[in-house]
Amino acid sequence: MISKNKTIATEKNLIAAIRRLAAATRNPAVIHGIGDDCAILRASPNHELLVTTDFSIENVHFRREWHSAESVGHRCLARGLSDIAAMGAEPLACFLSLGLPPKLPQRWADRFLKGLHRLARQHSVQLAGGDTSSAPQITADIVVIGQVPKGKAVLRSGARLGDRIFVTGDLGASSADLKRLFSGQKLHPSRGSRHFFPEPRLHTGAWLRQRGLSTAMIDLSDGLSIDLGHICDESRVSASIDSHRIPIAPNATLDLALHGGEDYELLFTAPPRAKIPSAIQGLKVTQIGVITAKNNRAAIRLLDENGQSHPLKPLGWQHFRS
Protein backbone atom coordinates (compact mmCIF):
# COMPACT_ATOMS: atom_id res chain seq x y z
CA MET A 1 0.00 0.00 0.00
CA ILE A 2 1.32 3.41 -0.95
CA SER A 3 0.72 6.12 1.63
CA LYS A 4 -0.72 9.35 0.24
CA ASN A 5 2.26 11.24 1.64
CA LYS A 6 4.65 9.18 -0.45
CA THR A 7 3.01 9.96 -3.80
CA ILE A 8 5.57 11.46 -6.17
CA ALA A 9 4.74 14.78 -7.82
CA THR A 10 4.22 14.45 -11.57
CA GLU A 11 3.95 17.19 -14.17
CA LYS A 12 0.45 15.92 -15.02
CA ASN A 13 -0.77 16.22 -11.41
CA LEU A 14 0.89 19.60 -11.14
CA ILE A 15 -0.82 20.93 -14.26
CA ALA A 16 -4.18 19.68 -12.99
CA ALA A 17 -3.59 21.41 -9.63
CA ILE A 18 -2.52 24.65 -11.34
CA ARG A 19 -5.66 24.58 -13.52
CA ARG A 20 -7.84 24.23 -10.41
CA LEU A 21 -6.16 27.21 -8.74
CA ALA A 22 -6.35 29.22 -11.96
CA ALA A 23 -10.11 28.78 -11.93
CA ALA A 24 -10.38 29.58 -8.21
CA THR A 25 -9.14 33.19 -8.38
CA ARG A 26 -10.10 35.35 -11.36
CA ASN A 27 -8.98 38.81 -12.36
CA PRO A 28 -11.05 40.64 -15.01
CA ALA A 29 -7.85 41.69 -16.85
CA VAL A 30 -7.28 38.05 -17.82
CA ILE A 31 -9.37 37.51 -20.97
CA HIS A 32 -8.03 34.01 -21.57
CA GLY A 33 -5.93 32.09 -19.04
CA ILE A 34 -4.51 28.55 -19.12
CA GLY A 35 -5.42 26.31 -22.08
CA ASP A 36 -3.99 28.00 -25.17
CA ASP A 37 -0.57 28.86 -26.60
CA CYS A 38 -0.56 32.17 -24.71
CA ALA A 39 -2.63 33.89 -22.04
CA ILE A 40 -4.50 37.03 -23.18
CA LEU A 41 -4.55 40.11 -20.94
CA ARG A 42 -6.29 43.44 -21.31
CA ALA A 43 -5.13 46.40 -19.22
CA SER A 44 -7.67 49.03 -18.09
CA PRO A 45 -7.99 51.99 -20.51
CA ASN A 46 -5.10 54.47 -20.16
CA HIS A 47 -2.99 52.03 -18.21
CA GLU A 48 0.43 50.54 -18.85
CA LEU A 49 1.45 47.01 -18.04
CA LEU A 50 4.26 46.07 -15.71
CA VAL A 51 6.24 42.84 -15.88
CA THR A 52 8.61 41.33 -13.33
CA THR A 53 10.21 37.87 -13.09
CA ASP A 54 11.88 36.20 -10.10
CA PHE A 55 13.58 32.86 -9.58
CA SER A 56 13.12 30.77 -6.44
CA ILE A 57 15.66 27.94 -6.61
CA GLU A 58 16.17 25.25 -3.97
CA ASN A 59 19.39 25.68 -1.94
CA VAL A 60 19.85 29.16 -3.44
CA HIS A 61 16.70 31.00 -2.32
CA PHE A 62 15.35 28.46 0.15
CA ARG A 63 16.11 25.12 1.79
CA ARG A 64 13.57 22.38 2.23
CA GLU A 65 14.86 21.70 5.77
CA TRP A 66 14.38 25.37 6.75
CA HIS A 67 11.34 26.52 4.80
CA SER A 68 7.94 24.85 4.74
CA ALA A 69 6.46 24.27 1.27
CA GLU A 70 3.76 26.89 2.02
CA SER A 71 6.47 29.41 2.91
CA VAL A 72 8.38 28.70 -0.33
CA GLY A 73 5.20 29.18 -2.40
CA HIS A 74 4.31 32.37 -0.53
CA ARG A 75 7.83 33.82 -0.81
CA CYS A 76 7.97 32.93 -4.52
CA LEU A 77 4.94 35.10 -5.34
CA ALA A 78 5.72 37.73 -2.67
CA ARG A 79 9.01 38.57 -4.46
CA GLY A 80 7.12 39.43 -7.64
CA LEU A 81 4.26 41.25 -5.90
CA SER A 82 6.76 43.35 -3.96
CA ASP A 83 8.25 44.57 -7.29
CA ILE A 84 4.75 45.58 -8.39
CA ALA A 85 4.23 47.38 -5.03
CA ALA A 86 7.49 49.30 -5.54
CA MET A 87 6.07 50.84 -8.75
CA GLY A 88 2.87 51.87 -6.93
CA ALA A 89 0.98 49.48 -9.20
CA GLU A 90 -1.84 46.94 -9.02
CA PRO A 91 -1.09 43.24 -9.70
CA LEU A 92 -3.31 41.39 -12.20
CA ALA A 93 -1.94 37.97 -13.03
CA CYS A 94 0.97 35.64 -12.41
CA PHE A 95 2.64 32.87 -14.40
CA LEU A 96 4.44 30.01 -12.69
CA SER A 97 7.19 27.94 -14.30
CA LEU A 98 7.96 25.04 -12.00
CA GLY A 99 10.71 22.44 -12.34
CA LEU A 100 10.28 19.33 -10.20
CA PRO A 101 13.18 17.12 -9.07
CA PRO A 102 12.76 13.32 -9.14
CA LYS A 103 10.95 11.91 -6.08
CA LEU A 104 9.49 15.22 -4.90
CA PRO A 105 6.43 14.28 -2.81
CA GLN A 106 3.12 15.37 -4.37
CA ARG A 107 2.27 16.75 -0.95
CA TRP A 108 5.17 19.22 -1.16
CA ALA A 109 3.98 20.50 -4.55
CA ASP A 110 0.39 20.78 -3.27
CA ARG A 111 1.46 22.75 -0.20
CA PHE A 112 3.74 24.98 -2.30
CA LEU A 113 0.80 25.84 -4.56
CA LYS A 114 -1.43 26.37 -1.52
CA GLY A 115 1.02 28.93 -0.09
CA LEU A 116 1.33 30.69 -3.43
CA HIS A 117 -2.40 30.71 -4.14
CA ARG A 118 -3.35 31.96 -0.68
CA LEU A 119 -1.31 35.11 -1.32
CA ALA A 120 -2.58 35.36 -4.93
CA ARG A 121 -6.21 35.24 -3.77
CA GLN A 122 -5.55 37.88 -1.11
CA HIS A 123 -4.60 40.32 -3.91
CA SER A 124 -7.00 39.00 -6.64
CA VAL A 125 -4.05 37.86 -8.75
CA GLN A 126 -5.04 35.21 -11.31
CA LEU A 127 -2.66 32.33 -12.02
CA ALA A 128 -2.87 32.62 -15.81
CA GLY A 129 -0.26 30.21 -17.14
CA GLY A 130 3.24 28.84 -16.87
CA ASP A 131 5.28 25.80 -17.67
CA THR A 132 6.35 22.58 -15.95
CA SER A 133 9.44 20.46 -16.39
CA SER A 134 11.63 18.00 -14.57
CA ALA A 135 14.67 19.66 -12.99
CA PRO A 136 17.59 18.64 -10.77
CA GLN A 137 16.29 20.81 -7.89
CA ILE A 138 13.02 22.60 -7.20
CA THR A 139 13.10 25.54 -9.63
CA ALA A 140 10.31 28.11 -9.63
CA ASP A 141 10.21 31.19 -11.82
CA ILE A 142 7.35 33.57 -11.14
CA VAL A 143 6.20 36.26 -13.56
CA VAL A 144 3.86 38.91 -12.22
CA ILE A 145 1.94 41.27 -14.51
CA GLY A 146 0.49 44.46 -13.09
CA GLN A 147 -0.98 47.72 -14.30
CA VAL A 148 -0.61 51.39 -13.49
CA PRO A 149 -2.16 54.55 -15.03
CA LYS A 150 -0.08 55.77 -17.99
CA GLY A 151 3.11 57.54 -16.96
CA LYS A 152 2.34 57.16 -13.23
CA ALA A 153 4.65 54.27 -12.28
CA VAL A 154 7.00 55.33 -9.48
CA LEU A 155 10.53 54.73 -10.81
CA ARG A 156 13.87 54.50 -9.02
CA SER A 157 15.07 57.53 -10.95
CA GLY A 158 12.90 60.34 -9.56
CA ALA A 159 14.73 61.30 -6.34
CA ARG A 160 15.80 64.98 -6.19
CA LEU A 161 18.14 67.05 -4.01
CA GLY A 162 16.40 67.85 -0.71
CA ASP A 163 13.93 64.94 -0.90
CA ARG A 164 13.44 63.06 2.35
CA ILE A 165 14.01 59.28 2.53
CA PHE A 166 11.44 56.97 4.16
CA VAL A 167 10.98 53.27 4.88
CA THR A 168 7.87 51.30 5.81
CA GLY A 169 7.79 48.89 8.77
CA ASP A 170 10.89 47.62 10.57
CA LEU A 171 14.13 46.43 9.01
CA GLY A 172 16.37 43.43 9.57
CA ALA A 173 13.75 40.92 10.74
CA SER A 174 14.13 38.61 7.75
CA SER A 175 17.93 38.46 7.76
CA ALA A 176 17.94 38.03 11.55
CA ASP A 177 15.92 34.84 11.05
CA LEU A 178 18.18 33.79 8.17
CA LYS A 179 21.24 34.27 10.38
CA ARG A 180 19.65 32.04 13.02
CA LEU A 181 18.90 29.38 10.39
CA PHE A 182 22.52 29.49 9.17
CA SER A 183 23.74 29.10 12.76
CA GLY A 184 21.78 25.83 13.03
CA GLN A 185 18.78 27.10 14.99
CA LYS A 186 15.38 25.59 14.15
CA LEU A 187 12.65 28.16 13.46
CA HIS A 188 8.96 27.53 13.14
CA PRO A 189 7.74 29.05 9.83
CA SER A 190 4.87 30.98 11.41
CA ARG A 191 2.45 33.17 9.43
CA GLY A 192 3.49 36.33 11.28
CA SER A 193 7.17 35.93 10.35
CA ARG A 194 8.58 38.51 7.94
CA HIS A 195 11.13 35.92 6.80
CA PHE A 196 8.79 33.00 6.08
CA PHE A 197 5.67 34.94 5.04
CA PRO A 198 6.67 38.44 3.89
CA GLU A 199 3.72 40.69 3.09
CA PRO A 200 4.23 42.71 -0.10
CA ARG A 201 3.37 46.37 0.58
CA LEU A 202 0.91 46.73 -2.30
CA HIS A 203 -1.60 48.97 -0.50
CA THR A 204 1.09 51.35 0.74
CA GLY A 205 2.77 51.57 -2.67
CA ALA A 206 -0.53 52.30 -4.42
CA TRP A 207 -1.55 54.79 -1.69
CA LEU A 208 1.66 56.80 -2.20
CA ARG A 209 1.39 56.69 -6.01
CA GLN A 210 -2.28 57.75 -6.04
CA ARG A 211 -1.43 60.85 -4.00
CA GLY A 212 1.74 61.61 -6.01
CA LEU A 213 3.73 61.70 -2.76
CA SER A 214 6.73 59.55 -3.68
CA THR A 215 9.36 60.76 -6.17
CA ALA A 216 11.27 57.44 -6.25
CA MET A 217 10.54 53.98 -4.81
CA ILE A 218 12.11 50.51 -4.53
CA ASP A 219 11.38 47.42 -2.46
CA LEU A 220 13.97 46.28 0.06
CA SER A 221 14.93 42.90 -1.34
CA ASP A 222 18.74 43.09 -1.35
CA GLY A 223 19.15 45.26 1.75
CA LEU A 224 18.95 48.99 2.54
CA SER A 225 22.60 49.74 1.68
CA ILE A 226 22.26 48.15 -1.79
CA ASP A 227 18.70 49.25 -2.58
CA LEU A 228 19.23 52.89 -1.55
CA GLY A 229 22.32 52.69 -3.80
CA HIS A 230 20.02 51.72 -6.70
CA ILE A 231 17.87 54.82 -6.11
CA CYS A 232 21.01 57.01 -5.89
CA ASP A 233 22.48 55.49 -9.08
CA GLU A 234 19.26 55.74 -11.12
CA SER A 235 18.41 59.22 -9.80
CA ARG A 236 22.06 60.42 -9.94
CA VAL A 237 21.95 61.72 -6.39
CA SER A 238 23.69 61.08 -3.07
CA ALA A 239 22.05 60.33 0.26
CA SER A 240 22.62 60.57 3.98
CA ILE A 241 20.82 58.39 6.54
CA ASP A 242 20.77 58.59 10.35
CA SER A 243 21.56 55.39 12.23
CA HIS A 244 19.39 56.36 15.21
CA ARG A 245 16.34 56.88 12.96
CA ILE A 246 16.43 53.47 11.31
CA PRO A 247 13.50 51.33 12.53
CA ILE A 248 15.30 48.18 13.65
CA ALA A 249 13.12 45.07 14.02
CA PRO A 250 12.93 43.69 17.61
CA ASN A 251 14.96 40.58 16.73
CA ALA A 252 17.56 42.44 14.61
CA THR A 253 20.61 44.71 14.91
CA LEU A 254 21.58 47.96 13.15
CA ASP A 255 23.95 45.96 10.94
CA LEU A 256 21.13 43.63 9.86
CA ALA A 257 18.77 46.56 9.29
CA LEU A 258 21.38 48.25 7.07
CA HIS A 259 22.58 45.26 5.07
CA GLY A 260 20.10 42.41 5.58
CA GLY A 261 17.80 41.67 2.65
CA GLU A 262 14.37 40.17 1.99
CA ASP A 263 12.45 42.53 4.28
CA TYR A 264 10.23 43.52 1.32
CA GLU A 265 9.46 46.86 2.94
CA LEU A 266 9.26 49.95 0.71
CA LEU A 267 12.02 52.54 0.52
CA PHE A 268 10.89 55.83 -1.03
CA THR A 269 11.74 59.49 -1.35
CA ALA A 270 9.34 62.44 -1.05
CA PRO A 271 9.73 66.18 -1.67
CA PRO A 272 10.59 68.38 1.38
CA ARG A 273 7.05 69.71 1.77
CA ALA A 274 5.08 66.52 1.01
CA LYS A 275 2.97 65.45 4.00
CA ILE A 276 3.97 61.88 4.77
CA PRO A 277 1.96 60.45 7.69
CA SER A 278 3.71 58.42 10.40
CA ALA A 279 1.56 55.45 9.41
CA ILE A 280 -0.23 54.52 6.17
CA GLN A 281 -3.22 52.22 6.66
CA GLY A 282 -1.71 50.96 9.91
CA LEU A 283 1.82 50.46 8.54
CA LYS A 284 4.53 52.53 10.22
CA VAL A 285 6.44 54.97 7.98
CA THR A 286 9.77 56.40 9.19
CA GLN A 287 11.97 59.15 7.78
CA ILE A 288 15.55 57.85 7.84
CA GLY A 289 17.47 60.48 5.88
CA VAL A 290 17.70 62.98 3.03
CA ILE A 291 18.98 63.28 -0.52
CA THR A 292 22.14 65.40 -0.19
CA ALA A 293 23.63 66.02 -3.63
CA LYS A 294 22.73 66.24 -7.31
CA ASN A 295 25.25 63.58 -8.30
CA ASN A 296 25.93 60.10 -7.00
CA ARG A 297 29.68 60.61 -6.41
CA ALA A 298 29.23 61.17 -2.68
CA ALA A 299 27.21 57.93 -2.58
CA ILE A 300 25.55 57.13 0.77
CA ARG A 301 26.72 58.40 4.14
CA LEU A 302 25.60 57.13 7.54
CA LEU A 303 25.39 59.43 10.56
CA ASP A 304 26.39 57.51 13.70
CA GLU A 305 25.02 58.08 17.23
CA ASN A 306 27.59 60.90 17.76
CA GLY A 307 26.54 62.75 14.62
CA GLN A 308 29.71 61.63 12.81
CA SER A 309 29.27 60.86 9.10
CA HIS A 310 30.80 57.71 7.51
CA PRO A 311 30.51 56.25 4.02
CA LEU A 312 28.00 53.35 3.93
CA LYS A 313 29.26 50.49 1.79
CA PRO A 314 26.66 48.47 -0.11
CA LEU A 315 27.20 45.11 1.58
CA GLY A 316 23.72 43.64 1.10
CA TRP A 317 22.35 40.39 2.34
CA GLN A 318 24.86 38.19 0.46
CA HIS A 319 27.22 39.42 3.21
CA PHE A 320 25.47 37.03 5.63
CA ARG A 321 25.75 33.99 3.46
CA SER A 322 29.29 32.92 4.22
Add this chain to the structure above:
Amino acid sequence: MISKNKTIATEKNLIAAIRRLAAATRNPAVIHGIGDDCAILRASPNHELLVTTDFSIENVHFRREWHSAESVGHRCLARGLSDIAAMGAEPLACFLSLGLPPKLPQRWADRFLKGLHRLARQHSVQLAGGDTSSAPQITADIVVIGQVPKGKAVLRSGARLGDRIFVTGDLGASSADLKRLFSGQKLHPSRGSRHFFPEPRLHTGAWLRQRGLSTAMIDLSDGLSIDLGHICDESRVSASIDSHRIPIAPNATLDLALHGGEDYELLFTAPPRAKIPSAIQGLKVTQIGVITAKNNRAAIRLLDENGQSHPLKPLGWQHFRS
Protein backbone atom coordinates in the same frame (compact mmCIF):
# COMPACT_ATOMS: atom_id res chain seq x y z
CA MET B 1 47.45 33.46 -16.75
CA ILE B 2 43.78 32.71 -17.24
CA SER B 3 42.74 32.09 -20.83
CA LYS B 4 39.66 34.02 -21.90
CA ASN B 5 37.93 30.75 -22.75
CA LYS B 6 38.33 29.53 -19.19
CA THR B 7 36.68 32.56 -17.56
CA ILE B 8 33.77 31.42 -15.41
CA ALA B 9 30.38 33.02 -16.01
CA THR B 10 29.27 35.23 -13.13
CA GLU B 11 25.86 36.79 -12.52
CA LYS B 12 27.49 40.23 -12.67
CA ASN B 13 28.98 39.63 -16.13
CA LEU B 14 25.73 38.11 -17.28
CA ILE B 15 23.69 41.11 -16.15
CA ALA B 16 26.13 43.46 -17.92
CA ALA B 17 25.82 41.40 -21.13
CA ILE B 18 22.02 41.34 -20.89
CA ARG B 19 21.95 45.12 -20.44
CA ARG B 20 24.05 45.58 -23.59
CA LEU B 21 21.71 43.37 -25.62
CA ALA B 22 18.67 45.11 -24.13
CA ALA B 23 19.99 48.41 -25.48
CA ALA B 24 20.86 46.90 -28.88
CA THR B 25 17.30 45.99 -29.96
CA ARG B 26 14.43 48.28 -29.05
CA ASN B 27 10.71 47.85 -29.44
CA PRO B 28 8.51 50.97 -29.08
CA ALA B 29 6.07 49.05 -26.83
CA VAL B 30 8.73 48.92 -24.11
CA ILE B 31 8.44 52.24 -22.25
CA HIS B 32 10.95 51.25 -19.59
CA GLY B 33 13.17 48.16 -19.80
CA ILE B 34 15.90 46.86 -17.49
CA GLY B 35 16.90 49.01 -14.49
CA ASP B 36 13.80 49.25 -12.30
CA ASP B 37 11.63 46.94 -10.18
CA CYS B 38 9.48 46.12 -13.22
CA ALA B 39 9.55 46.72 -16.97
CA ILE B 40 6.78 48.98 -18.31
CA LEU B 41 4.98 48.03 -21.54
CA ARG B 42 2.31 49.82 -23.53
CA ALA B 43 0.28 47.88 -26.08
CA SER B 44 -0.95 49.65 -29.24
CA PRO B 45 -4.46 51.15 -28.90
CA ASN B 46 -7.21 48.50 -29.17
CA HIS B 47 -4.76 45.67 -28.70
CA GLU B 48 -4.55 42.93 -26.09
CA LEU B 49 -1.36 41.55 -24.62
CA LEU B 50 -0.26 37.94 -24.86
CA VAL B 51 2.02 36.21 -22.40
CA THR B 52 3.81 32.87 -22.72
CA THR B 53 6.55 31.26 -20.61
CA ASP B 54 8.84 28.33 -21.49
CA PHE B 55 11.57 26.50 -19.64
CA SER B 56 14.82 25.37 -21.27
CA ILE B 57 16.62 23.15 -18.77
CA GLU B 58 19.93 21.40 -19.36
CA ASN B 59 19.60 17.62 -19.83
CA VAL B 60 15.82 18.00 -20.13
CA HIS B 61 15.42 20.29 -23.16
CA PHE B 62 19.00 20.25 -24.44
CA ARG B 63 22.41 18.73 -23.82
CA ARG B 64 25.63 20.71 -23.90
CA GLU B 65 27.38 17.90 -25.83
CA TRP B 66 24.65 17.93 -28.51
CA HIS B 67 23.59 21.56 -28.77
CA SER B 68 25.85 24.54 -29.31
CA ALA B 69 25.31 27.47 -26.94
CA GLU B 70 23.96 29.55 -29.87
CA SER B 71 21.46 26.81 -30.66
CA VAL B 72 20.30 26.63 -27.01
CA GLY B 73 19.81 30.43 -26.91
CA HIS B 74 17.96 30.41 -30.24
CA ARG B 75 15.73 27.47 -29.29
CA CYS B 76 14.97 29.07 -25.90
CA LEU B 77 13.46 32.18 -27.51
CA ALA B 78 12.03 30.30 -30.52
CA ARG B 79 9.78 28.27 -28.20
CA GLY B 80 8.18 31.45 -26.88
CA LEU B 81 7.98 33.21 -30.26
CA SER B 82 6.30 30.13 -31.75
CA ASP B 83 3.53 30.41 -29.13
CA ILE B 84 3.02 34.05 -30.16
CA ALA B 85 2.94 32.97 -33.84
CA ALA B 86 0.26 30.39 -33.04
CA MET B 87 -2.06 33.17 -31.83
CA GLY B 88 -1.45 35.17 -35.05
CA ALA B 89 0.19 37.86 -32.91
CA GLU B 90 3.18 40.19 -32.98
CA PRO B 91 5.98 39.76 -30.40
CA LEU B 92 7.12 42.85 -28.47
CA ALA B 93 9.46 41.94 -25.64
CA CYS B 94 11.07 39.04 -23.85
CA PHE B 95 12.28 38.43 -20.31
CA LEU B 96 15.04 35.96 -19.56
CA SER B 97 15.56 34.25 -16.22
CA LEU B 98 18.86 32.42 -16.33
CA GLY B 99 20.34 30.09 -13.72
CA LEU B 100 24.06 29.37 -14.08
CA PRO B 101 25.77 26.24 -12.75
CA PRO B 102 29.19 26.54 -11.06
CA LYS B 103 32.11 26.63 -13.51
CA LEU B 104 30.04 27.47 -16.60
CA PRO B 105 32.46 29.17 -19.02
CA GLN B 106 31.66 32.84 -19.65
CA ARG B 107 32.04 32.03 -23.33
CA TRP B 108 29.10 29.61 -23.15
CA ALA B 109 26.87 32.30 -21.60
CA ASP B 110 28.02 34.88 -24.19
CA ARG B 111 27.26 32.54 -27.10
CA PHE B 112 23.89 31.56 -25.58
CA LEU B 113 22.93 35.25 -25.41
CA LYS B 114 24.24 35.79 -28.94
CA GLY B 115 21.98 33.02 -30.30
CA LEU B 116 19.00 34.37 -28.38
CA HIS B 117 19.60 37.99 -29.35
CA ARG B 118 20.11 37.24 -33.05
CA LEU B 119 16.59 35.81 -33.19
CA ALA B 120 15.22 38.63 -31.02
CA ARG B 121 16.66 41.28 -33.35
CA GLN B 122 15.25 39.50 -36.40
CA HIS B 123 11.75 40.05 -34.98
CA SER B 124 12.39 43.40 -33.19
CA VAL B 125 11.82 41.78 -29.80
CA GLN B 126 13.34 43.79 -26.95
CA LEU B 127 15.02 41.96 -24.07
CA ALA B 128 13.27 43.94 -21.34
CA GLY B 129 14.22 42.22 -18.09
CA GLY B 130 14.68 38.98 -16.25
CA ASP B 131 16.54 37.48 -13.34
CA THR B 132 19.81 35.64 -12.74
CA SER B 133 20.76 33.07 -10.14
CA SER B 134 23.13 30.23 -9.50
CA ALA B 135 21.57 26.85 -10.28
CA PRO B 136 22.65 23.20 -10.33
CA GLN B 137 22.23 23.03 -14.15
CA ILE B 138 21.72 25.63 -16.87
CA THR B 139 18.13 26.78 -16.32
CA ALA B 140 16.55 29.30 -18.67
CA ASP B 141 12.96 30.49 -18.45
CA ILE B 142 11.85 32.75 -21.27
CA VAL B 143 8.78 34.98 -21.12
CA VAL B 144 7.56 36.48 -24.38
CA ILE B 145 5.01 39.30 -24.47
CA GLY B 146 3.13 40.00 -27.70
CA GLN B 147 0.11 41.94 -28.87
CA VAL B 148 -2.87 41.32 -31.10
CA PRO B 149 -5.89 43.49 -32.02
CA LYS B 150 -8.68 43.10 -29.43
CA GLY B 151 -10.59 39.84 -29.80
CA LYS B 152 -8.55 38.73 -32.84
CA ALA B 153 -6.18 36.18 -31.28
CA VAL B 154 -6.54 32.81 -33.01
CA LEU B 155 -7.42 30.32 -30.26
CA ARG B 156 -7.29 26.53 -30.19
CA SER B 157 -11.02 26.45 -29.61
CA GLY B 158 -12.38 27.80 -32.92
CA ALA B 159 -12.37 24.67 -35.16
CA ARG B 160 -15.81 23.75 -36.56
CA LEU B 161 -17.33 20.70 -38.30
CA GLY B 162 -16.27 20.71 -41.96
CA ASP B 163 -13.18 22.90 -41.45
CA ARG B 164 -10.09 21.75 -43.31
CA ILE B 165 -6.81 21.07 -41.43
CA PHE B 166 -3.50 22.52 -42.66
CA VAL B 167 0.16 22.50 -41.66
CA THR B 168 3.03 24.76 -42.72
CA GLY B 169 6.39 23.37 -43.92
CA ASP B 170 7.50 19.77 -43.48
CA LEU B 171 7.12 17.62 -40.37
CA GLY B 172 9.45 15.30 -38.49
CA ALA B 173 12.77 17.01 -39.27
CA SER B 174 13.50 18.02 -35.69
CA SER B 175 12.70 14.66 -34.09
CA ALA B 176 14.63 12.86 -36.85
CA ASP B 177 17.72 14.78 -35.76
CA LEU B 178 16.93 14.13 -32.09
CA LYS B 179 16.64 10.41 -32.81
CA ARG B 180 20.08 10.49 -34.46
CA LEU B 181 21.53 12.33 -31.45
CA PHE B 182 20.05 9.72 -29.08
CA SER B 183 21.58 6.94 -31.21
CA GLY B 184 25.02 8.46 -30.66
CA GLN B 185 25.44 10.21 -34.01
CA LYS B 186 27.25 13.57 -34.00
CA LEU B 187 25.36 16.36 -35.79
CA HIS B 188 26.70 19.77 -36.72
CA PRO B 189 24.30 22.43 -35.37
CA SER B 190 23.92 24.26 -38.67
CA ARG B 191 21.77 27.38 -39.14
CA GLY B 192 19.50 25.67 -41.67
CA SER B 193 18.59 22.85 -39.28
CA ARG B 194 14.99 22.80 -38.05
CA HIS B 195 16.18 21.03 -34.89
CA PHE B 196 19.02 23.36 -33.90
CA PHE B 197 17.64 26.65 -35.25
CA PRO B 198 13.85 26.40 -35.61
CA GLU B 199 12.27 29.44 -37.23
CA PRO B 200 9.06 30.54 -35.50
CA ARG B 201 6.32 31.07 -38.12
CA LEU B 202 5.43 34.60 -37.02
CA HIS B 203 4.81 36.02 -40.51
CA THR B 204 2.56 33.12 -41.52
CA GLY B 205 0.57 33.25 -38.28
CA ALA B 206 0.01 37.00 -38.59
CA TRP B 207 -0.83 36.68 -42.33
CA LEU B 208 -3.59 34.14 -41.57
CA ARG B 209 -4.97 36.17 -38.64
CA GLN B 210 -5.03 39.44 -40.61
CA ARG B 211 -7.15 37.79 -43.33
CA GLY B 212 -9.38 35.98 -40.84
CA LEU B 213 -8.63 32.69 -42.60
CA SER B 214 -7.83 30.42 -39.65
CA THR B 215 -10.53 29.30 -37.21
CA ALA B 216 -8.09 27.59 -34.80
CA MET B 217 -4.31 27.47 -34.60
CA ILE B 218 -1.52 25.87 -32.53
CA ASP B 219 2.23 25.46 -32.99
CA LEU B 220 3.64 21.96 -33.38
CA SER B 221 5.82 21.69 -30.29
CA ASP B 222 4.72 18.35 -28.82
CA GLY B 223 3.97 16.58 -32.12
CA LEU B 224 1.06 16.47 -34.58
CA SER B 225 -0.84 13.68 -32.79
CA ILE B 226 -0.77 15.56 -29.46
CA ASP B 227 -1.20 19.11 -30.79
CA LEU B 228 -4.12 18.25 -33.11
CA GLY B 229 -5.59 16.58 -30.02
CA HIS B 230 -5.37 19.95 -28.20
CA ILE B 231 -7.34 21.64 -31.00
CA CYS B 232 -9.94 18.83 -30.93
CA ASP B 233 -10.26 18.99 -27.13
CA GLU B 234 -10.53 22.79 -26.94
CA SER B 235 -12.87 23.00 -29.98
CA ARG B 236 -14.85 19.87 -28.94
CA VAL B 237 -14.52 18.34 -32.39
CA SER B 238 -13.02 15.22 -33.97
CA ALA B 239 -10.60 15.08 -36.90
CA SER B 240 -9.44 12.83 -39.69
CA ILE B 241 -6.05 13.18 -41.39
CA ASP B 242 -4.66 11.43 -44.49
CA SER B 243 -1.26 9.78 -44.11
CA HIS B 244 -0.38 10.31 -47.82
CA ARG B 245 -1.02 14.06 -47.53
CA ILE B 246 1.29 14.69 -44.57
CA PRO B 247 4.39 16.64 -45.70
CA ILE B 248 7.18 14.45 -44.35
CA ALA B 249 10.60 16.10 -44.05
CA PRO B 250 13.32 14.56 -46.29
CA ASN B 251 15.20 13.10 -43.31
CA ALA B 252 12.08 11.86 -41.47
CA THR B 253 9.46 9.09 -41.55
CA LEU B 254 5.64 9.14 -41.33
CA ASP B 255 5.94 8.04 -37.70
CA LEU B 256 8.22 10.97 -36.88
CA ALA B 257 5.99 13.40 -38.79
CA LEU B 258 2.96 12.18 -36.79
CA HIS B 259 4.50 11.99 -33.33
CA GLY B 260 7.81 13.87 -33.38
CA GLY B 261 7.83 17.26 -31.67
CA GLU B 262 9.71 20.55 -31.83
CA ASP B 263 9.03 21.23 -35.51
CA TYR B 264 7.48 24.59 -34.55
CA GLU B 265 5.39 24.60 -37.72
CA LEU B 266 1.81 25.90 -37.51
CA LEU B 267 -1.22 23.61 -37.48
CA PHE B 268 -4.47 25.42 -38.29
CA THR B 269 -8.03 24.91 -39.42
CA ALA B 270 -9.92 26.96 -42.02
CA PRO B 271 -13.57 27.01 -43.15
CA PRO B 272 -14.49 24.86 -46.20
CA ARG B 273 -14.64 27.84 -48.60
CA ALA B 274 -11.63 29.84 -47.30
CA LYS B 275 -8.98 30.27 -49.98
CA ILE B 276 -5.76 28.95 -48.48
CA PRO B 277 -2.83 29.31 -50.91
CA SER B 278 -0.36 26.44 -51.37
CA ALA B 279 2.37 28.74 -50.05
CA ILE B 280 2.31 31.82 -47.79
CA GLN B 281 5.26 34.18 -48.29
CA GLY B 282 7.31 31.28 -49.63
CA LEU B 283 6.35 28.80 -46.90
CA LYS B 284 4.54 25.66 -48.09
CA VAL B 285 1.04 25.08 -46.72
CA THR B 286 -0.54 21.62 -46.99
CA GLN B 287 -4.07 20.42 -46.31
CA ILE B 288 -3.77 17.19 -44.30
CA GLY B 289 -7.34 16.48 -43.21
CA VAL B 290 -10.77 17.67 -42.07
CA ILE B 291 -12.79 18.22 -38.92
CA THR B 292 -15.28 15.34 -38.89
CA ALA B 293 -17.57 15.67 -35.89
CA LYS B 294 -19.04 18.19 -33.49
CA ASN B 295 -17.70 16.37 -30.42
CA ASN B 296 -14.28 15.06 -29.51
CA ARG B 297 -15.42 11.52 -28.66
CA ALA B 298 -14.27 10.15 -32.03
CA ALA B 299 -10.87 11.80 -31.43
CA ILE B 300 -8.42 11.68 -34.36
CA ARG B 301 -8.46 9.09 -37.15
CA LEU B 302 -5.67 8.45 -39.65
CA LEU B 303 -6.43 7.27 -43.18
CA ASP B 304 -3.70 4.88 -44.32
CA GLU B 305 -2.44 4.45 -47.91
CA ASN B 306 -5.31 1.99 -48.61
CA GLY B 307 -7.94 4.45 -47.45
CA GLN B 308 -8.48 2.47 -44.23
CA SER B 309 -9.22 4.58 -41.16
CA HIS B 310 -7.45 3.90 -37.81
CA PRO B 311 -7.52 5.75 -34.48
CA LEU B 312 -4.40 7.94 -34.07
CA LYS B 313 -3.07 7.78 -30.53
CA PRO B 314 -1.43 10.93 -29.14
CA LEU B 315 2.10 9.57 -28.66
CA GLY B 316 4.02 12.83 -28.98
CA TRP B 317 7.74 13.36 -28.97
CA GLN B 318 8.29 11.99 -25.43
CA HIS B 319 7.78 8.65 -27.20
CA PHE B 320 11.29 9.00 -28.66
CA ARG B 321 13.01 9.72 -25.42
CA SER B 322 13.46 6.24 -24.06
